[in-house]
Amino acid sequence: MAETVDLQMPVVGAGLVVAIGLLVYGTVIGETFVGIDTSTGATWILAATFAVLAVIHASVGQYDLTLGHGGGAVGWLLVLLGSTGAHVALGLVLLALSGGYIAIRTKRRRSGDSQEPAAGS
Numbered sequence: 001m002a003e004t005v006d007l008q009m010p011v012v013g014a015g016l017v018v019a020i021g022l023l024v025y026g027t028v029i030g031e032t033f034v035g036i037d038t039s040t041g042a043t044w045i046l047a048a049t050f051a052v053l054a055v056i057h058a059s060v061g062q063y064d065l066t067l068g069h070g071g072g073a074v075g076w077l078l079v080l081l082g083s084t085g086a087h088v089a090l091g092l093v094l095l096a097l098s099g100g101y102i103a104i105r106t107k108r109r110r111s112g113d114s115q116e117p118a119a120g121s
Contacts, residue, residue, distance in 0.1 A: 015049030047076030
């Protein structure tokens with residue numbers, strides 16, 4: 001039986017710590033860090049966190065969660081790079097749908113209703 005390492009929690013934890021640290025820096029010290037607005041930088045970090053999670057899930061064959069996290073990453077990119085209100089709104093809708101999909105798939109995995117094998121099985 002292959003041993004697996006759960007990377008999701010450390011990746012999410014690291015992404016959140018860096019994003020929150022950047023926001024705290026922006027609130028306490030200065031609005032920019034190396035010339036980048038701290039709230040924008042924190043959002044980019046969240047987008048990168050979602051993208052890394054999508055790659056991790058794809059590497060272990062959990063394509064349902066790859067879809068969810070990849071959708072979240074695309075949603076963040078639309079929010080960040082959207083040139084119109086419609087682009088930003090689409091990004092927010094995609095974030096909400098992806099978050100709901102991830103929550104449903106995770107709940108089904110934990111309750112054993114999923115037909116897909118767990119990572120490393």
